[in-house]
Every structure is written in structure tokens, then in C-alpha cells.
Amino acid sequence: MDRQTISAIAHLDHPVAAPVSEPHLDRLLALSKLGTGARILDLGCGQAAWTLRALELFPGATADGVDVSSSALEAAARNAEGGGLADRIRLHEKPAAEFLAAEPYDLVLCVGSTHAFGGLTATMEGVRRFLRPGGLALIGEGFWEAPPAPSLLTLLDATPDEYADLPGTVARMEDAGFRVVYGHTSELAEWDEYEWSWTGSLTRWALDHPGPDGDAALAAALDHRDMWLNGYRGVLGFVTLLLRRTD
Template sequence: MDRQTISAIAHLDHPVAAPVSEPHLERLLTLSRLETGARILDLGCGEATWTLRALELFPGTTADGVDISSQALDTAARNAESRGLAGRIRLHEKPATEFPVAEPYDLVLCVGATHAFGGLSATMEEVRRFLRPGGLALIGEGFWETPPTPPLLHRLGATLDDYADLPGTVTRMEDAGFRVVYGHTSELAEWDEYEWSWTGSLTRWALDHPGPDGDTALAAALDHREMWLNGYRGVLGFVTFLLRHTG
């Protein structure tokens, strides 16, 4: 079972695919105040949950969603069709780093997908290329709630510099040519809801599908749960910023 399939199963009960509740997702999108004719780009869109909701909130807008997962994009296409949005979103199966810049966008999203560009700083450079002057970005990124121990960093396969603390994350965003106009720091309850959904969806699927694939899914769920409960819970935070390009 490949990582894309594991991810698709893990997010069945939490399609937001980030530790952000639906009310906070809607608040972040609403504050973008997009006008009729605005263009939206979602880099690492997954099932396009954020973008489809933006299209509903702002009826005169259109969007492009980019992801490498064919399974997630298939789900996004079905959801767009069922919600009457298929004619307003174009889905592209390719790495975000290979998506060409054509016309500029009014809002660029990259929530929980900065790894696609090699980290936050590189992501901000790429996002800026896609935005019109004065355009908006919605970026979701991890940060250190408390300093991680060396053993935890080793378990995560991370370094201390992979994330900053919350003030340092704001600085990284604004040093890249943006100003924060709103932010949402995910609450512990949002993290817990996300993680219990992630591990629970995989566990349920594994129990319903005994055999090698089920064993793989269960092992992934248990490994993830162990890493979360006895590792990064309360250490790794998540923040989503609405930013305005100052260039």
C-alpha cells in the first residue's frame, strides 16, 4: 500500500487534512474578501476542501488546484461535481513545483504542504511568484510550541531549524515580503480531533480489510499514534496565516 492510499484513507473522516476545524477554515477564507472575478490557486490541494469552500463563499471566483495524488484529485472532482462547482475549478495532477505561472492569482493557498517546496522560506518565494501585487496568501505551517528534545527530533527525522517558534514563524513570513492580516493558531482540541480521525480512519479500514493491506494500514496508524501521543503532542503546533503580498 503506497503513501497516497494511506493518506487518502487516513483523511476519510477529516477531509480538511490539517488540524483546523471547519468554523476556523471558514473564518480564514471569509476574511480574504475576494471580489467577483478573483482567481484562486491551491498548491498541494489534496481533495480541494479549502478551495471548494472558497468557491461557495465567493460565487464569482474560479480556481486551480494542484496535487500529485490522483486519488485525492479524483475525490476533489467528484465533490466539485456534486456541489455544482465543476465548471469553476481546474485540477492539475503534477508537483506544485512544476505548475507554470500564467496569469497572476488573487489568493494562493498552501496549507500543510510547504514540504512540497522544501520548507517555508522556499514556499513563500514560490507563492509570491503566483500572486498579483497586493494579492493574498493563506499558508498553514507547523511551529514549535515548546522546544523539541533531540530524541524527538530524531524520531521525527527533523532538525530544530525545520520550524521556528510562533514569533519566528511570523518573522519568516514577513521577511519574505508579506504582512500578516489574520492568523489562527490551532487549539489542542483541533489537533486531537485531527489525529484521532487520522489514526481512527486507518484503524477502522484495517479491521474491515484483513490481510496484507490491512496489516500495513494498522501498522501506519499505530506508528503515527505512538509518535503523536508520546512525541510531538503539545510540542508541534500549527498556525494558518492570511497574508498580504507587499510587493
Template sequence: MERQLISHIAHQDHPIASPVSDAHLERLLTRAKLPAGARILDLGCGEAAWTLRALELHPGATADGVDISSHALAAAKKEADRRGLSDRLSLHDIPAADFTGTGPYDLVLCVGSTHAFGGLTQTLEDISRHLRPGGLALVGEGFWERPPSPQTLAVLDARPDDYGDLPATVAQAENAGYATVYAHTSEPAEWHEYEWSWTGTLTNWALDHPGPDGDAALAAAHDHRDMWLNGYRDTLGFVTLLLRRTT
């Protein structure tokens, strides 16, 4: 099975697609205090859970969602239709780094997708070209809760400098020309909900679809669960930063 389809299935019961609860997602979007008629851009939008909630919270806003997963974009369109938001959301099947847009935007989101740009600093540099002066970025990024063990690094196929600790991550964002105006550090319960949902939803689907695809999905669920339980659990954190462009 293609990786994008596995990810789409695994996130069906948790379309936020990050270790963030509905309540904290809404709190982050509310703290953005967007102006009337705001323009929103979501780079790596997935099923557009963040964008759709932003549109509901800001009735005059419009948004662009960008992703390379046709499965996720189809789900986003279906959900936008269901919520009556289709006329305010444009979806683009294109790599996030290649999107040019029609900016400037009041808010640019990139939650859990900084890998599409090569890391946090590169992501914020790209976001800056889309933002209006003084505009906001909402960026979700991993960080080391504690120094990773050699076992954790091996499981993640990662290096110690792939992430910093939380202070270093905030400093990295601010050194890219932003000020931190709010943030949410994901709680253990949010991580557990996300991981058990990811692996459990994919496992259920695999059991309902016996055969090669089901076998591949079940193997992916077991691999992911093992990587979490025996690898990055309590070591990898996640912070969602609300940043204001200063330069």
C-alpha cells in the first residue's frame, strides 16, 4: 500500500493528524484573533481539520489548503461540503514548498509538516513569503522532551540534532524573524490519544480487509506502535507555536 493511503486510513478517527486535542486546536485558532475577511493558508493541510475549524470560528475568512495526498484532499472536500464551507475553501494538490498562492495571508499554518520544507527554519522562511506584514504563523514541531537514547535514535532513524529541546525550538523560531505570541505543548494524554487512535484505526481497517492490503496495513500499524512504545514515547514532544512575523 502507498504510504499516503496508510496515513489517510490511520487518521480517519483523528483528522487533526497531530497530538493535539480538539479543545487545544480551537484555543490556538481563537488566540489568533484574525481580522474580518481574513485569508488563511494551510501548508500540508491533510484532511483540513485545522482549516475547516478556522473557517467556522471566523465566518468571513477564506482559505487555501495544500497537500500532496489525493486521499486526504478528497476527505477534506467531502467534509467541507458537509459543513457548508466549500465556497470558502480552495484545495491544491501540489507540494507545499511549490505553492505560490495569491497572498498575502493573515494566517499560515504548517502543523506537523515541516519535513516538507526540510525543517523548522526553512519552513518559517517559506511561510514568510506568504504572510502579510505582522501576519501570524501557526507551526507544529517536534522537540526532545529529554535527550534521546541511542535506541530511540535508531528506531526513529534520527540524529540528536534533528530536534532541539523546547527552549531551543522556541529560539529557533524566533531567530527566523518571529515573536512567540502563544503556544501549546502537547500533553501526554494527547500523545496517547493520537498514537492509540493511529494504530488502532489502521488495525481495525486491516482486519476488515484481509489480503495483501490488509497485511500491509497491519504491519504498518504494528511497526508504528513499536516505534512509539519502544522508541520515542516520553522522549519526543510536540509544540504548536503561534508566531507573529516581525521582519
């Protein structure tokens, strides 16, 4: 079973592919205060939970969603159709780093998808290229809440500088030509809800589909749960910042 399929199943009960609750998602989006005719771009949109909610909050906006997962984009299309939003969103199956746009955007999102550009610094440079002067970016990224032990770095296949601490993460984003105008640091309860949903959805699916695929799904769920509970819980944080392009 490939990674994209595992991710699609894991997010069945938590389509927001980040440890962010719906009230905080709404707050982050609402503070962008988009006007009529606003253009939104979501890089690594997954099932487009953020994008579709933005379109609900701002009836005069349109959006583009970009992702490499065909199953996630199919779910996004179904959700858009079900919510009466299909005529206001365009979905693109391609790597975020390869997406091209003819016009700039008013809001660019990249929440939990900075790996698509090879890291936070490259993501900020990529996002900035898509924004109109004075436009907004909504970026969600991990950070070290506590210094990671060498054993955790091995478990995550990460290096100590893979993430910064929270002040360092803010600095990395602002150094790319932005200023933070709002932010949300995910609470432990949000992390737990996200992780229990992720591992639980996969486990339930595995039990309902005995065989090689079920075995693979269960193994992925148990490995992930062990890495979370016995590894990064309370060490790896997540922050989502609303930023304004300053030049």
C-alpha cells in the first residue's frame, strides 16, 4: 500500500491534515479578511478542507488547490460538489513546487506541506512568488517544543536543525519578507485528537479489510502510534502563522 493511500485512509475522520481544530481553523481563515474577487491558492491541499472552508467564509473568492494525491483530490472534488462550491475551485494534480500561475493570489496556504518544497525556507520563497504585494500567507509548520533526544531524531529520520524552536520558526518565516499578523500554536489536545484520528482510521480500515492491504494499513497505524506516543508527543509542536508580504 502506497503512502498516498495510507494518508487518504488515515484522514477519513480528520480531513484537516494538521493538528488544528475547526474553531482555530476558522479563526485563522477569518482573520485574512478577504474581499470580493479574492484569489486563494492551497499548496499541498489534500482533501482541501482549508480551501473549501475559506470559500464558505468568503463567498466572493475563488481558489486553486494543488496536490500529488489523486485520491485526496477526488475527495476534495466530492466535498466541493457536496458543498455547492465546485464552480469556485480548480484542483491540480501535480507537485506544489511545479505549479505555475498566470496571476498572483491574495492568500496562499501551505499547512503541513513544506516538505513539498524541501523545507520551510524554500517554501517561503515559493509562496512569496505566488502572492501579490501585500498578500497573505497561511503557513503551518512543525517546531521543537523541547530539544529532541538523539533516539527521537533517529526514529524520525531527522536532524536537529530539521525544525527550529518556536522563536526560530517565526524568524525563518519573517526573514523571507513577511510579518506575522496572527498565529495559532496547536494545543496538546489538538495533537492528540489528530493522532488518535489518524491511527484509529487506519486501524478500523485494516480490521475491515483483512489481507495484505489490511496488514499494511495496520502496520502503518501501529508504527505511527508508537512513534507518536513513545517519541515526539510533547516534543514536536505545530504552529500556523498568518503572514503578510511586506514588500
